[in-house]
Amino acid sequence: MRSIDELDVKGRRVLVRVDFNVPLAQDADGALVVADDTRLVAALTTIEELRARGARLVLVSHLGRPEGRRVQRLSMAPVAARLRELTRSQVTLAPAVVGEEVSELAEQLRDGEILLLENVRFEGGEERNDPELARALAELAELYVDDAFGAAHRAHASTEGVAHLLPSAAGRLLEREVRTLAGILEHPRHPLVAIIGGAKVADKIAVIDRFLELADMLMIGGAMCFPFLCAQGHAVGESLCDEQDTEHARRALAKASERRPGGAYARVQLPVDLVIGDRLAEDAAHRVLDGVDVPDGWMGLDIGPKTAERYGQEIARAGTIFWNGPMGAFELAPFAAGTRAIAEAVAAADALTVVGGGDSAAALAQFGLEGTVDHLSTGGGATLELVEGNVLPGVQALEGAGAAQR
Numbered sequence: 304m305r306s307i308d309e310l311d312v313k314g315r316r317v318l319v320r321v322d323f324n325v326p327l328a329q330d331a332d333g334a335l336v337v338a339d340d341t342r343l344v345a346a347l348t349t350i351e352e353l354r355a356r357g358a359r360l361v362l363v364s365h366l367g368r369p370e371g372r373r374v375q376r377l378s379m380a381p382v383a384a385r386l387r388e389l390t391r392s393q394v395t396l397a398p399a400v401v402g403e404e405v406s407e408l409a410e411q412l413r414d415g416e417i418l419l420l421e422n423v424r425f426e427g428g429e430e431r432n433d434p435e436l437a438r439a440l441a442e443l444a445e446l447y448v449d450d451a452f453g454a455a456h457r458a459h460a461s462t463e464g465v466a467h468l469l470p471s472a473a474g475r476l477l478e479r480e481v482r483t484l485a486g487i488l489e490h491p492r493h494p495l496v497a498i499i500g501g502a503k504v505a506d507k508i509a510v511i512d513r514f515l516e517l518a519d520m521l522m523i524g525g526a527m528c529f530p531f532l533c534a535q536g537h538a539v540g541e542s543l544c545d546e547q548d549t550e551h552a553r554r555a556l557a558k559a560s561e562r563r564p565g566g567a568y569a570r571v572q573l574p575v576d577l578v579i580g581d582r583l584a585e586d587a588a589h590r591v592l593d594g595v596d597v598p599d600g601w602m603g604l605d606i607g608p609k610t611a612e613r614y615g616q617e618i619a620r621a622g623t624i625f626w627n628g629p630m631g632a633f634e635l636a637p638f639a640a641g642t643r644a645i646a647e648a649v650a651a652a653d654a655l656t657v658v659g660g661g662d663s664a665a666a667l668a669q670f671g672l673e674g675t676v677d678h679l680s681t682g683g684g685a686t687l688e689l690v691e692g693n694v695l696p697g698v699q700a701l702e703g704a705g706a707a708q709r
């Protein structure tokens with residue numbers, strides 16, 4: 304993958320695909336403002352480096368899902384306002400994504416100046432990867448930098464499409480995401496412990512499968528554990544668990560029990576106790592179940608204290624930790640303890656720690672621990688796809704000799 308070190312940006316227009324898909328809120332006067340600027344702050348690394356090197360920046364991002372129409376409440380205007388404050392410079396907001404007026408604004412840029420394009424998903428061609436939109440975007444600049452890891456698993460006009468039309472490179476964020484994830488997958492410090500939780504086995508079965516091969520230990524929590532427990536013949540009560548997920552779990556367990564050519568598959572750990580509730584609510588009746596046979600009328604909503612203790616011991620011994628998916632319904636106080644215990648164990652671990660997934664990141668933030676992991680992966684879908692061993696189209700377009708020479 305090409306990095307921006309390989310681009311000569313001085314005095315040239317650089318189209319930078321950023322991830323400015325931030326939450327918006329209304330201020331006291333009813334105006335839309337950026338509610339959480341984490342992604343804008345993160346993007347500053349690449350933006351400021353390119354500006355310092357004399358680049359003229361044309362920034363492009365999506366925001367929400369306008370589905371090909373101009374939706375005023377999804378305008379980039381609040382983002383431009385916050386970006387002006389963060390960069391302490393003028394940021395021009397383009398009136399559209401592409402077009403004559405936008406081209407003129409791009410041509411007027413001087414070294415170090417920033418033009419922010421309107422929400423690229425105002426154009427229906429973005430998600431269709433329309434070659435015409437890709438060409439119109441490419442004509443705004445002489446070079447292309449992709450720094451939106453979270454969008455790299457989709458072949459869209461502003462990611463994969465435009466990368467084929469200009470000399471291209473990965474920005475610092477994208478580079479770091481890919482290097483860190485590839486690093487723990489290709490040469491982890493052992494033991495490699497993967498902790499997989501969250502809601503749906505079907506979404507993560509390929510991730511589980513990959514970690515069976517790569518990891519030394521695979522610990523399952525969250526709603527994810529019930530198909531596994533069901534496959535072992537336990538009662539799951541009203542817990543989230545369907546037939547298809549149970550079939551996936553059965554296959555994963557069968558694989559784990561086989562001998563792997565040249566080694567062993569990861570040891571799979573399942574909960575030994577649970578916190579159960581009568582419904583998914585803050586004021587639900589709830590108690591610790593010493594065991595994993597969930598009685599009728601109850602559902603498993605968190606791992607129990609013994610499980611958290613066991614998982615914690617493995618985490619403390621790990622050389623590398625990958626964590627995706629909360630251990631329970633952590634958004635509700637009665638079912639947050641398991642996720643908190645795992646988050647604290649990961650925070651305290653003397654290992655390289657990587658956390659991926661939107662809800663896992665939210666859980667870390669809820670416990671005030673987001674600064675304690677080595678790498679908090681920002682791209683939910685992109686992170687999982689990379690872990691699964693898939694090639695991300697946005698990243699692939701930045702690879703090879705062609706990328707920097709086009």
Ligand code: ADP
Pocket residue numbers: 500501502503524525526527543603604605627628629630631632633634659660661662663664683
């Ligand atoms: P991530 O975004 O980190 O990949 P997921 O989206 O897979 O995580 O899952 C997160 C959701 O799973 C959370 O909203 C959480 O409340 C829910 N969840 C976790 N465990 C359970 C459970 N036992 N029962 C119901 N929901 C659960």
Ligand code: MG
Pocket residue numbers: 660661662
């Ligand atoms: Mg999620």
